[in-house]
Amino acid sequence: MSIGLKDIAQKTGFSVNTVSRALRGDSRISAGTTAIISRAASELGYIPNAIAASMRSSRSKTIGVVSADSANPFFSEVIRGIEESARHFGYQILLANTEESAKREADLVRMFLCRQVDGIIAMPTYDKDLDHADLYGRLSIPFIFAGRYLDGLKDHCVLHDDVEGQRSVVEHLLDKGHRNILCLAGPKKVSNTHDRLAGIREAFESRHLALEENYIVHAMGHIEDGYAITNHALNRGLEFSAIVCFNDMLAMGVLKSLHENNLSVPSDVEVFGYDNLYMSQFMQPSLSTVDVPKFRLGAVAMETLVAHIEDDSLPYAQRNVSTRLIFRESTR
Amino acid sequence: MSIGLKDIAQKTGFSVNTVSRALRGDSRISAGTTAIISRAASELGYIPNAIAASMRSSRSKTIGVVSADSANPFFSEVIRGIEESARHFGYQILLANTEESAKREADLVRMFLCRQVDGIIAMPTYDKDLDHADLYGRLSIPFIFAGRYLDGLKDHCVLHDDVEGQRSVVEHLLDKGHRNILCLAGPKKVSNTHDRLAGIREAFESRHLALEENYIVHAMGHIEDGYAITNHALNRGLEFSAIVCFNDMLAMGVLKSLHENNLSVPSDVEVFGYDNLYMSQFMQPSLSTVDVPKFRLGAVAMETLVAHIEDDSLPYAQRNVSTRLIFRESTR
DNA sequence: CTGTTTTAGATTAACGTTAATCCATAAAAA
DNA sequence: TTTTTATGGATTAACGTTAATCTAAAACAG
Structure with a gap:
């Protein structure tokens, strides 16, 4: 069968324990012995059994x-x-x-x-x-x-800090005069969604503006969600001049939808993502976003x-x- | 410490082996016994030790x-x-x-x-x-x-079949009249690169056309490679009316570069990817590609x-x- | 030269499970 | 009744390693 410590022990004449220690580089085994054992191990094609080691060492x-x-x-x-x-x-x-x-x-x-x-x-x-x-x-x-x-x-x-990150995005947009901002939120069961949403609300509050609830749409955070939600918002005639997304994947879908609807970014609608995926800089147009390391x-x-x-x-x-x-x- | 089979054995009065078999659903243990043992296991909060099981069962x-x-x-x-x-x-x-x-x-x-x-x-x-x-x-x-x-x-x-897949792409382009096709090949050490390149060559041969070697550029296959290579090709004045890429990531980079250089896709340059990534349909423009399941x-x-x-x-x-x-x- | 420490390694006993065997008891067949 | 065959479970011995403990010899201090 497969080679174990005992085979190396047999070949070299040392005890199994000494072989084990030598191969693990224990200082209590002399350099000479360690060398002999290591050589024997590689000659025999020894493959340590990590499972057995785990079991014993827990x-x-x-x-x-x-x-x-x-x-x-x-x-x-x-x-x-x-x-x-x-x-x-x-x-x-x-x-x-x-x-x-x-x-x-x-x-x-x-x-x-x-x-x-x-x-x-x-x-x-x-x-x-x-x-x-x-x-x-x-x-x-x-x-x-x-x-x-x-x-x-x-x-x-x-x-x-998601609250801070998302708030600064929205504050930036509000300060530039945007009043109708479509917010694509993330899945409801993750903390980031909660915090980023809180950031959005804080931004509106800090500028003493009201955030209408129908401007908030939850999504799973996939690219197709961004696409579908934007299409849907346009279809129901919702007015907006900016979109902030829970993540860059959503934003990519948003870009696609806007382009198909002949809205140009950023002149008609400004779009923000979140995460700064590596590929986001290569999107058309490249995505403004929040970098997360x-x-x-x-x-x-x-x-x-x-x-x-x-x-x-x-x-x-x-x-x-x-x-x-x-x-x-x-x-x- | 943690609960093991022997604790369940002790609690129920059965042997360790019987407990083991019962929990694994062995048919030689009666339904009643199995029920008793399972209940005891969950009462004790038993967590099977997969490492030990692996070790013994190899x-x-x-x-x-x-x-x-x-x-x-x-x-x-x-x-x-x-x-x-x-x-x-x-x-x-x-x-x-x-x-x-x-x-x-x-x-x-x-x-x-x-x-x-x-x-x-x-x-x-x-x-x-x-x-x-x-x-x-x-x-x-x-x-x-x-x-x-x-x-x-x-x-x-x-x-x-990469040869077939890539060949059909290039044959399609050649048949539409393209003569200068820039080929972004993949990393040299993977079989797909080799085969897809062979597919390109076969396509040219089948149409009795010559493929110039400086139209073939190797890359690692990342999005930034597609971007950089296209830029570089344009800078050195290479003429082409189509680009076939080793994969969709490269193609995305290509799209970005072409757009920045005011070349429109597909009217000035046609672009093919490979792989059919889910996101490729959302690119701007959406990518023609080869679907791989x-x-x-x-x-x-x-x-x-x-x-x-x-x-x-x-x-x-x-x-x-x-x-x-x-x-x-x-x-x- | 005695007593102590250090060095290098050997011995033994687990770790928690499963596989291989073995042993009752009861039911079925002869 | 005796013999066979299921049925249901117990006993025992690994799996390959490492930890804990022990031992012999050498080195050292006083």
Whole structure:
């Protein structure tokens, strides 16, 4: 069958334990012995069995990542940050997408627990029926939320200020004289939607203006939603001179719809996205948006998680990454 | 510490083995006993230890997925197909990206072996220095390539006919009178680039026309490459009336560059992509492209892999998914 | 030269599960 | 009645590693 430590032990005459320690670089094994053992290992084509190691050491060196939406490159970037950082710390990633389903998220977390992950990074969804904060709260392993939060667990988060980010967008538009701003909000079960909506409201309040509720439309955040919602708004004769979107994917769909309806951007309608996807600068017109440091968000989350895995007495504390407005061709 | 089978055994009075069998639904345990045990398990908050199970049964119910480029939604779709199918068969996925680096790919495969995956699905890269076909050829576990191949291992593949697909695009353009077609090829180390280039050449040959080599430019396949290459081609005064791209991401960059240079699509230049990303229909103008059934590609790969895992005598045989041309606004 | 520490490695016992075997008891067949 | 065959479960031994403990020899201090 396959080669194990004992085969190396037999070949070299050392004990299994010595072989194990040597291959792990334990300082209690002399350099000479280590060299002999390493050579024997590679000669035999030894492949370490990480499962057995995990079992005995009760550390799997694996972390579970609960991502939200596989269709949105935003998450790909965050995950790349997680992955890169994980590699740096010697961790492996078990990844799965919830596609924004809270039930699926709960199943995933349970599956991760079965797999004995050392920690979890999640982009969580909340659902009134499933007590999600509780699901995480009961976890006996470290966990970090990246870019989203659940009430009561903010100290487990790496966040960016969505209220502030979205408010500055809308204030900017209001100050330029826009009064009818169509707002494409995100899915109702994620914290970002809530916060960005709050940002919009704050902006209107700060300028002592009223925000009409029929100017707010919720969507899942996919490109086709932006397209369909804009078409629909135009069809029902809604007047607007600017559109702010929950994310860049929505904004791309918006651009398509506006163009098909012979409205030019930004002269007829100004459009703002959110996230600053890499591809957004290549859209036609290029998208004005709010930059979120996606890669860094993932990297910081992983970094923080590892810190908690390696020191379980470390107190949790919210960390932040900063956003900034980016003005491109979709606004004046 | 944490609850194990023995705790349930203690509580119910049955043996550890009986508990194990009951929870796995073994038919040799009576329904009554199974019910008692299941209830006890959930009362105790039992979480099965998949690591221990893997270790003993030497089946991890995990498959390794080697994806290529995290920035391209093409792969996200394929992976979604893999994931969905994996879930159906009760498998978990260990996912990592090579970002088209053959070295990283080799490292990943080795890591997967350490983790005792039951099989591997890869989108492989080849490299003259690393004998990649050998790396896979020596594998003692089942493996499938999705959408790409390595020479000598085509029977491990689920493929689509790239030669045919790209040829039909170019033949179409040649038949419409285009003579100067700029070809944005893909990265040199992937089979698709090779095949699609062959398709282009076949098209020219079949129409008894010459393809000038300076009309072929290689790129990594990212959106910024399409943008930069088109700019560069225009700057050096290259004449062309059509552009065929290795993939849709490149084509998006192309569209941006052409627009900035006041060339209109399709009247001045016709543009073809490849892959039919979901978002391509929302580009401005929407992209003509070659549809590749990405989700299905992943699902079939997973399905095939599972068949091989469950029957190791099953002979490998190439499987195919079909592509088709899609005409949208970027062509006439 | 004795007693103590250090070094390098060996021994033993898990980790939590599943596979392989074995053993009752009861029902069915002879 | 005796023998077979299910049925339902118990016992025992791994799986390949690592942690905890122990031992012999060498090095060192007093």
